[in-house]
Every structure is written in C-alpha cells, then in structure tokens.
Amino acid sequence: MKETLEKVDGEHLSAIAYDLEVKSDYFKDHLNIEGLASMDEKGLLELLKSIFATRRKYKEILEQNDWRKIIGDIRDLLHSTDTVDVRFQRFVDNLGGIDESMKCELAGELLHFYDPEKYWLWGRWMWDPKNKTGSLPLVTTEGFDLEGATAAEMYLKVGKAVAFVHSVSEPAEFQFISRSLFGTDVYLSCVYVIYAYTVLRMRMTQEFNKVMPGLVEFARRILGVYKMPETA
Numbered sequence: 001m002k003e004t005l006e007k008v009d010g011e012h013l014s015a016i017a018y019d020l021e022v023k024s025d026y027f028k029d030h031l032n033i034e035g036l037a038s039m040d041e042k043g044l045l046e047l048l049k050s051i052f053a054t055r056r057k058y059k060e061i062l063e064q065n066d067w068r069k070i071i072g073d074i075r076d077l078l079h080s081t082d083t084v085d086v087r088f089q090r091f092v093d094n095l096g097g098i099d100e101s102m103k104c105e106l107a108g109e110l111l112h113f114y115d116p117e118k119y120w121l122w123g124r125w126m127w128d129p130k131n132k133t134g135s136l137p138l139v140t141t142e143g144f145d146l147e148g149a150t151a152a153e154m155y156l157k158v159g160k161a162v163a164f165v166h167s168v169s170e171p172a173e174f175q176f177i178s179r180s181l182f183g184t185d186v187y188l189s190c191v192y193v194i195y196a197y198t199v200l201r202m203r204m205t206q207e208f209n210k211v212m213p214g215l216v217e218f219a220r221r222i223l224g225v226y227k228m229p230e231t232a
Contacts, residue, residue, distance in 0.1 A: 012216045013186050019225040020113075020182040023050065027113040036075045041067040052224045053105035053123065057098065064097020077107060078114050089152035101130065104151050108158075109224065116181055120162040125192040125222050127158055135192040136161045162188075189219040 029035060030043065039047075044067050048058035061070070077091040088111070092103040101124050108122035127134040127146050136146060136158065144161045148154035166184040193215050220226040 013190070013219075016186045016189075016216070016220055016223065016225060017180070017182045019220075020185060020223060021180075023225055024113045024116055024182075026050070027110070031074065031078055031110065031114045033075070033079060036071055036078075039071050044071060048106075050224055051106060051109045052222050053102050053109070055224070057102065061095075061098055065095060070095070074110060077110060084111070084119065085152040085156055088155050089150055092151045100151060101128070104155065108155065112181075120159045120181065121185055122155055122158045123222060125196075126188055127154070127161075129154060133195075135188040135195065136165070138191055138195060139165055139188070185223060186219065189223050190215065192222070193218045 027047075030039065030047065041062070045058055045062070048054040048061060054061060073091055073094050077087050080087050082090075088107050091107045092100060095103050095106070105123050108120070111119035112121040125134055127136045129147065136144070140161050144157075144164065146154065146157050146161060148157055162181070162184065165188065166181055169179075169184060169187070196218075197215075217226065
C-alpha cells in the first residue's frame with residue numbers, strides 16, 4: 001500500500017471506489033427481476049461492455065449464445081434459490097463458445113456488483129488458476145489454497161481469500177479508500193497493477209513501457225470503470 005500511495009494520491013483511489021458504487025447501482029437497476037424481464041439485446045450489449053473481461057469479446061459471446069438465453073442464465077445466477085456455488089457452476093457450464101476463465105469473470109462481476117454485500121469479485125487479475133498468478137496470492141498467507149476441481153469450488157475459495165484481505169483492511173491502512181468491499185477491490189487492483197508493472201518492466205523494452213497506462217487508468221480498466229456506461 002505504501003508503494004501505491006507513493007505513485008498515486010489516495011483521493012484517486014477513493015474516486016475509483018465511488019465509481020464502483022455507481023457501477024453497482026447500474027447493475028442493481030438493470031439486473032433485478034423487472035429489469036431482466038424488459039432487457040433486450042441492446043441492454044445486454046451495454047452490460048457486457050461494462051465488464052473488463054467481456055468488453056472486447058461481446059460480439060463473440062453474442063455470436064455463440066442466443067441473447068435471450070444469456071439473460072435467462074443471468075436471471076438464474078442472480079435470483080435462483082440454489083446455493084451460490086451451484087448457480088455459479090451452472091452459469092459457467094451453460095455459457096458456450098468462450099473460455100472458462102472469461103465465464104468465471106463474467107459470473108463474478110454479475111454477482112458482486114448486483115449484491116456487493118453478499119458476493120465478491122473474481123477476475124483473472126485476482127487469481128488465474130492457469131498461470132498461478134494474481135493479486136490474492138501476493139497478499140494472503142500460504143494457508144490459503146486457491147486451487148479447485150471446479151470453477152465453483154475456486155470461486156468459494158477466492159471468496160474466503162477476499163474476506164481475509166477485507167478483514168485486515170484497517171490494520172493494513174487501506175480502509176481509507178472505502179470501508180465497503182469496493183475499497184478492497186481497489187486495493188487488490190493496485191496490488192496487481194504494481195505486480196504487472198514490475199514484471200513488464202523486466203521483460204519489455206523501454207519504448208513499450210512508455211505506452212503502458214498509468215496506475216489509476218490501469219486499475220480502472222480491470223475494474224470496468226474506465227469508461228462508465230452512459231445509462232449508468
């Protein structure tokens with residue numbers, strides 16, 4: 001966190017957390033039962049554009065899956081009475097044509113921003129089971145096992161790790177960003193950005209490094225609030 005604050009004013013981080021709240025309000029307004037019932041293909045498109053993992057892949061997703069079915073799958077994910085692990089796995093299994101990591105990111109975003117009091121985020125930048133990288137392994141102890149046999153099992157384990165990081169937000173002195181879980185989201189994004197910069201600067205040319213986005217822009221991009229939907 002000290003390294004982060006040396007690179008960016010804390011007010012910028014609080015501003016990101018505020019925009020996450022705005023994004024959450026957008027999800028709550030559009031993904032409740034009534035909102036999903038009236039959602040059309042254009043509305044689904046705007047939703048997919050607001051998520052980092054699907055922002056550039058929305059055409060591929062809509063080509064591989066009927067838009068009405070996707071909306072039905074979102075309704076089941078968010079509003080079914082089954083446990084979250086069952087809903088999460090069913091969503092991942094039902095969505096076709098894209099890799100599993102993107103499905104997991106989409107499911108995690110939908111759950112977290114629709115009901116941030118109950119559910120957490122999961123992006124590859126937090127935990128990538130294929131490459132064993134992400135911000136969570138960098139800020140948790142070795143006792144946290146993020147591996148799992150299924151996507152749903154890993155989602156639950158990511159949730160435990162996020163809960164741990166959030167529980168130490170005050171002694172770790174990053175609660176100033178926001179006392180909500182959105183503050184923890186911002187903190188974890190900053191951890192990843194600093195890690196990514198460190199790796200890239202060792203591997204890439206000086207010219208390439210010059211065109212990389214700044215920390216705040218990079219964090220906003222992976223959290224899906226670099227360019228907010230106009231309807232938000």
